[in-house]
Amino acid sequence: MENFGAxxxxxxxxxxxxxxxxxxxxxxxxxxxxxxxxxxxxxxxCAGTIALAAALYHPGWAWIVxxxxxxxxxxxxFGVYLLALRHKLRRRRSAGESPxxxxxxxxxxxxxxxxxxxxxx
Numbered sequence: 001m002e003n004f005g006a007x008x009x010x011x012x013x014x015x016x017x018x019x020x021x022x023x024x025x026x027x028x029x030x031x032x033x034x035x036x037x038x039x040x041x042x043x044x045x046c047a048g049t050i051a052l053a054a055a056l057y058h059p060g061w062a063w064i065v066x067x068x069x070x071x072x073x074x075x076x077x078f079g080v081y082l083l084a085l086r087h088k089l090r091r092r093r094s095a096g097e098s099p100x101x102x103x104x105x106x107x108x109x110x111x112x113x114x115x116x117x118x119x120x121x
Contacts (some may be wrong), residue, residue, distance in 0.1 A: 035093070044079030048072040 032040075051072030054063045092098070 024095065041079040041082040044075045048076030048079065050075070051075065 049072070051068045055068035055072060058068070060067065
């Protein structure tokens with residue numbers, strides 16, 4: 001049991017260790033099984049679709065409809081973003097490129113890089 005001081009609070013040393021434990025729990029990596037990891041974008045898109053359908057067809061509780069719409073659009077957007085990101089990274093890996101490096105832009109010698117569309121003669 002923790003020893004509380006006269007003011008009913010934990011001493012500073014105990015608070016810092018509790019904070020470190022909480023930070024460790026919140027910041028540690030979580031490894032998901034492959035099936036769940038692959039299904040996450042679809043789960044997000046389905047959750048967004050369900051939230052939007054609930055916002056359309058829910059008969060009462062008018063205060064929850066805007067929240068359902070925001071949640072639905074945000075989760076659908078995030079699911080589509082994850083699908084696109086994974087597709088792009090897998091395409092780069094299959095092409096033999098490093099997925100973390102950005103491809104360098106190809107500059108044409110005939111175009112001015114500061115004014116696109118203007119051709120030098």
